[in-house]
Amino acid sequence: MHHTLVALVEDKPGVLNRVASLFRRRNFNIESLTVGRTAEPGVSRMTIVIDSDQASAERVTAYLYKLVNVIQVEDLGSVPAVARDLALIKVAVGGHDRAALLRVVDETRAHIVDTGEQTITLEITGEPPHVDAVISRLEPLGIIEMVRTGQVAMRRGDTALSAAQYV
Amino acid sequence: MPKRTGAQIIWECLVHEGVHTVFGYPGGAILPAYDAMLDYPIRHVLVRHEQGATHMADGFARAGGGVGVAVATSGPGATNMVTGIATAMMDSSPIVCITGQVPGKLIGYDAFQETDITGITLPITKHSYLVTRVEDIMPAIKEAFHLAKSGRPGPVLVDITKDAQQASTEWAWDPAGVTLRGYRPNRPVTRADIAAAADLIRQARRPVILAGQGVIQSGATRDLLALAERIDAPIAMTLLGLGGVPASHPLNLGMMGMHGEAWVNHAIQEADLLLAFGMRFDDRVTGNAKTYAPHARKIHVDIDPSEINKNVRADAAIVGDLRETLEDLLEGLEAADHAEWIAYIHSMKGDAAVRDIQKLPDNGHLYAAHVINDIWRLTGGNAVVVTDVGQHQMWEAQYYHHETPRSLLTSGGLGTMGFALPAAIGAKMARPEAEVWAVVGDGGFQMTQAELATAAQEGVKVNVAIINNGYLGMVRQWQEFFYERRYAATPLRSPDFVKLAEAHGLEGYRVETRAHVSDIVERARAADGTVIIDFRVEQEDSVYPMVPAGADLHAMIRRPEPSVLAETGADPI
Numbered sequence: 001m002h003h004t005l006v007a008l009v010e011d012k013p014g015v016l017n018r019v020a021s022l023f024r025r026r027n028f029n030i031e032s033l034t035v036g037r038t039a040e041p042g043v044s045r046m047t048i049v050i051d052s053d054q055a056s057a058e059r060v061t062a063y064l065y066k067l068v069n070v071i072q073v074e075d076l077g078s079v080p081a082v083a084r085d086l087a088l089i090k091v092a093v094g095g096h097d098r099a100a101l102l103r104v105v106d107e108t109r110a111h112i113v114d115t116g117e118q119t120i121t122l123e124i125t126g127e128p129p130h131v132d133a134v135i136s137r138l139e140p141l142g143i144i145e146m147v148r149t150g151q152v153a154m155r156r157g158d159t160a161l162s163a164a165q166y167v
Numbered sequence: 168m169p170k171r172t173g174a175q176i177i178w179e180c181l182v183h184e185g186v187h188t189v190f191g192y193p194g195g196a197i198l199p200a201y202d203a204m205l206d207y208p209i210r211h212v213l214v215r216h217e218q219g220a221t222h223m224a225d226g227f228a229r230a231g232g233g234v235g236v237a238v239a240t241s242g243p244g245a246t247n248m249v250t251g252i253a254t255a256m257m258d259s260s261p262i263v264c265i266t267g268q269v270p271g272k273l274i275g276y277d278a279f280q281e282t283d284i285t286g287i288t289l290p291i292t293k294h295s296y297l298v299t300r301v302e303d304i305m306p307a308i309k310e311a312f313h314l315a316k317s318g319r320p321g322p323v324l325v326d327i328t329k330d331a332q333q334a335s336t337e338w339a340w341d342p343a344g345v346t347l348r349g350y351r352p353n354r355p356v357t358r359a360d361i362a363a364a365a366d367l368i369r370q371a372r373r374p375v376i377l378a379g380q381g382v383i384q385s386g387a388t389r390d391l392l393a394l395a396e397r398i399d400a401p402i403a404m405t406l407l408g409l410g411g412v413p414a415s416h417p418l419n420l421g422m423m424g425m426h427g428e429a430w431v432n433h434a435i436q437e438a439d440l441l442l443a444f445g446m447r448f449d450d451r452v453t454g455n456a457k458t459y460a461p462h463a464r465k466i467h468v469d470i471d472p473s474e475i476n477k478n479v480r481a482d483a484a485i486v487g488d489l490r491e492t493l494e495d496l497l498e499g500l501e502a503a504d505h506a507e508w509i510a511y512i513h514s515m516k517g518d519a520a521v522r523d524i525q526k527l528p529d530n531g532h533l534y535a536a537h538v539i540n541d542i543w544r545l546t547g548g549n550a551v552v553v554t555d556v557g558q559h560q561m562w563e564a565q566y567y568h569h570e571t572p573r574s575l576l577t578s579g580g581l582g583t584m585g586f587a588l589p590a591a592i593g594a595k596m597a598r599p600e601a602e603v604w605a606v607v608g609d610g611g612f613q614m615t616q617a618e619l620a621t622a623a624q625e626g627v628k629v630n631v632a633i634i635n636n637g638y639l640g641m642v643r644q645w646q647e648f649f650y651e652r653r654y655a656a657t658p659l660r661s662p663d664f665v666k667l668a669e670a671h672g673l674e675g676y677r678v679e680t681r682a683h684v685s686d687i688v689e690r691a692r693a694a695d696g697t698v699i700i701d702f703r704v705e706q707e708d709s710v711y712p713m714v715p716a717g718a719d720l721h722a723m724i725r726r727p728e729p730s731v732l733a734e735t736g737a738d739p740i
Contacts, residue, residue: 010349013297018289025290055476062473068294068314071349166348 002031003057004076004083004153007046008038008163010069018067019046026063028052032085032150043071043163047152054078071163076153083153085128088113089138090121090145097141104141108134119144168337173301173327174203176338177265180308182207183340186236188227188596190220194240195280197267199332212596212625215617217244219589221251221322222615224262226590228255229576230551231597234315235262241269242280245326246287250583252322253291257580258407259380261320263311270330271299285326293321301334305341313345318352319471320384352470356487361495364466364483368500371440373462373508374400377423377452380579381445381469381489382411383572390493391444392416397497399505401512403431405446406564407579414548414568420512424452425714426561429723430515432714436721438463445469445489448478449580454720468492523726525566529681535559535634535704540566541684542604542632545692550602551576551594555587555611557641559634561710563606585614591629592622602630602692609635609661616667622697623671630691631699633664636706644709648724664701675699 009015016035023030031049038045050060057075064073076083093101101120105112108130114121124134128151135143155161171179177200181189188210193201204211214220217239224235239245245266255262269278285295294314296307304327311323368374382391388411395402395418402412403423412419420431432454435441441463446452453459456478467474467481468489475484485492525540539562542550548568553576554560560577569575576594578586591605612633622629634640643657668675674694676687678701691698711726 014285017286021289059473059477062475062477065349066471066473068347068350163348166351 001051001053003050003052003054004081004151005048005050005057005061005064006074006076006153006161007048007064007070008072008161009044009046009067010071011037011042011044012069015044015069016046018069019048019064022063022067023048023050023060026060028056028060032148034150034152036152038163040163047150049151071166072161074155074161076155080156081153082156083127083151084125085131085151086123086125086149087131087135088121088123088147089135089143090119091138092118092142092144093120101138101141104134104137108137110134168339170335171338172199172203172335173304173332174199175206176301176304177308177327177332178203178207178209179338179340180305181209181236184308184312185233188212189236189238190214190223190227190593191238192217192220192240192244194244194267196241196269196329197238197244197265197332198240199329200238200265200267200327212592212621214589214621216615217247218251218585219615219618219621221248221255221262221264222583222586222589223593223596224264225251225255225258225260225586226553226576226593227597228261228593229590230573230594230601232573233261233597234312235260235593237262237264238266239264240267240280241284242282244280245284246282249287249291252288252324254578254581254583254586255322256291256293258578259320259384260322261315262322263308263315264322264324266324266326267332268297268326268328271328272330274299274328285324288324291322292324295324296326298325298327298331301331301336304331305338309341310345310347313347314350318350353488354472354486356485356492356495360483360485361492361499364468364485365496365499367440367464367466367483368398368442368496369503371398371400372505373438374398374440374442374505375434375438375463376400376402377405377435377441377443377446378402378408378411379405379444379446380407380411382408385445385470385489386572387445387490387493388412388572390490390497394493394497394500397500398503399509400442401434401509403427403435405449405452405579406577408446409564410569410572410574413570415570418509422564424449424720425454425716426565426710426712428565429712429725430512432720432723433515434512435460435463441465443467443469443479443481444493447474450478450717453478454714454718454722458719460720531680533679533681533684533702533704534708535562535636535702536566537681538632538634538678538684538702538704539563539606542606542688543567545685545688546602546604550574550604551598552604552606553577553587553591553594554605555607556582556584557608557611557639558636558644558708558710559606559608559640561641562634584608584611586611588612588615588629588631589618589621591631592618592625592627595627595629603628605629605631607631607633608640609633609637610639610659613661619667619671619673619697619699623673627697628695629697631697633699633701634704635661635664635701636704636708637661638706641710643707647707647709648713649715664699668699673697673699675701677701677703679703
């Protein structure tokens with residue numbers, strides 16, 4: 001079962017290493033990990049997707065809090081959340097494949113972001129299962145390069161995760 | 168503001184943190200700090216290996232209750248600290264390690280004696296710092312001390328580049344306290360948590376308190392005894408908890424776990440409530456976690472939230488300082504009576520007392536248990552005993568009866584052979600008035616025996632009892648029990664320890680019969696300097712009882728009958 005954790009961390013050297021090392025040391029497998037800035041300078045936000053059950057997710061949360069640079073952790077496995085993944089996919093297009101590809105683009109909210117002589121590069125953003133679905137439709141056409149950002153996620157509704165209460 | 172070099176700031180900060188003794192070894196990248204040290208009121212103990220420095224700092228912290236400090240240079244100086252840092256991490260011991268690092272502009276270029284020590288120690292430190300600017304030295308050291316001693320204590324490493332030590336800045340001590348955004352070690356205990364725990368306590372008919380090192384670290388002995396007496400609950404001790412409750416207290420059952428007494432483990436297995444206070448349900452304590460205390464609900468009190476539900480699921484959990492928690496619990500609890508339950512536990516002792524090796528008549532063989540029990544008797548139970556790891560460690564735990572906190576220092580979590588001698592030196596420096604004994608095996612002693620030279624140079628007096636059985640005894644025991652007596656790499660030939668003592672200008676004695684134990688122990692106690700006693704004990708004796716690793720806690724290998732022992736003088740299992 002996939003579990004999504006969000007951690008607000010101090011933007012200091014080595015913090016990513018500390019977090020990644022924790023998962024390795026405690027024998028958890030990271031499916032994806034993204035890091036980026038937040039609205040507050042000096043605070044970064046990590047979205048970590050792991051393959052684990054609820055009890056393990058609780059343990060990881062407790063271990064994350066042991067890291068001095070980790071300010072706050074939210075487990076999005078138990079609350080309604082918006083999740084997004086972005087993929088860039090370079091597809092080889094021969095003559096008749098082009099029409100099939102454009103059909104996929106039409107039907108899946110993908111965008112063409114670059115075209116070459118032999119290839120078209122698509123961008124697709126959405127819930128991770130949606131991105132999975134688009135990829136499986138493109139596979140028969142011949143994916144020659146792909147990158148996914150990994151998931152970012154945020155709780156739905158008015159509740160906000162902020163480090164402001166811990167100064 | 169006056170100008171200070173980074174090197175000076177290091178010592179200014181240490182002095183402000185109350186440090187007067189450090190354990191270390193100089194080298195290129197830490198030389199500026201060593202040069203500045205001469206101008207500060209610091210006693211520096213020159214070790215023979217940096218591992219010794221970390222164990223000394225650890226022993227200093229455990230015995231004295233403060234923070235121990237170890238200093239080393241970059242590269243091999245720093246990597247030699249790794250075992251000591253891991254030891255302190257596993258046993259939650261507050262030490263600060265200060266290492267020199269190559270100049271900042273050389274980091275990443277594989278410079279001479281460069282090593283990524285913050286990277287290497289990442290998983291075995293509570294936190295670490297790589298300091299490359301002189302301005303960052305004071306905040307790093309202040310935070311390091313704050314982190315090391317607060318919450319669940321642990322080792323913190325501060326790696327400081329040589330150029331940061333050499334640079335100057337305008338500097339003044341900042342007396343403000345440390346606040347860290349992501350570090351909130353002392354959570355207030357909630358009323359609801361206390362009430363839930365109190366409810367379980369009221370319902371209990373067969374309660375057992377499990378007392379760990381948290382009792383000692385939070386100074387909770389008095390409150391724990393008050394609670395135990397109020398609710399009439401017997402107390403089982405972890406290895407690191409020994410001393411947290413007086414061994415002579417009628418409610419103290421003794422040690423639990425792999426080499427705990429049988430009745431203690433049976434009491435846990437039959438209990439209907441476990442009150443786990445400052446302990447972490449280590450696998451050496453639980454045996455097979457699936458069959459552990461199957462009838463018991465569990466109350467778990469720990470300062471580290473990540474310990475809750477880690478090894479054993481808790482029915483009620485309280486995260487916070489143990490002493491405060493016990494005070495809160497005491498407020499709402501009425502007196503209870505579990506005399507029947509306690510009498511039942513004592514009835515389980517059965518013939519265990521008879522099998523006790525102490526009851527054996529002197530048959531000419533020298534047993535480790537005799538030696539340790541005699542040391543206990545002759546020191547009045549008042550010594551600080553520092554043990555290494557192995558059979559002698561377990562015999563010490565069984566036969567030296569600790570009455571006061573911080574009177575047993577031992578490497579429990581990591582199980583570090585070589586811990587005892589340097590940790591004993593550190594302990595003696597923290598508590599010069601205390602009588603300090605290092606109880607070691609012939610194997611572990613040889614891992615760090617170089618620190619004898621440190622003891623001699625510093626004029627530190629510790630008594631070293633080598634329980635010498637000519638084997639790596641605990642491994643031999645496992646080979647005997649589980650590997651058909653195939654003694655692979657466990658027979659051990661040692662140097663002449665008496666001559667070794669003399670080579671260091673120290674006193675050394677050899678004891679081969681029980682009749683001579685008292686005389687030599689008293690001679691060691693009376694001597695001014697460090698004394699080494701080579702106790703030639705029974706070679707193939709084993710530690711009983713024993714729960715094999717991973718077995719059910721009640722599935723113990725018991726001590727053989729005394730008649731058999733007396734006849735053969737050997738271990739007849």
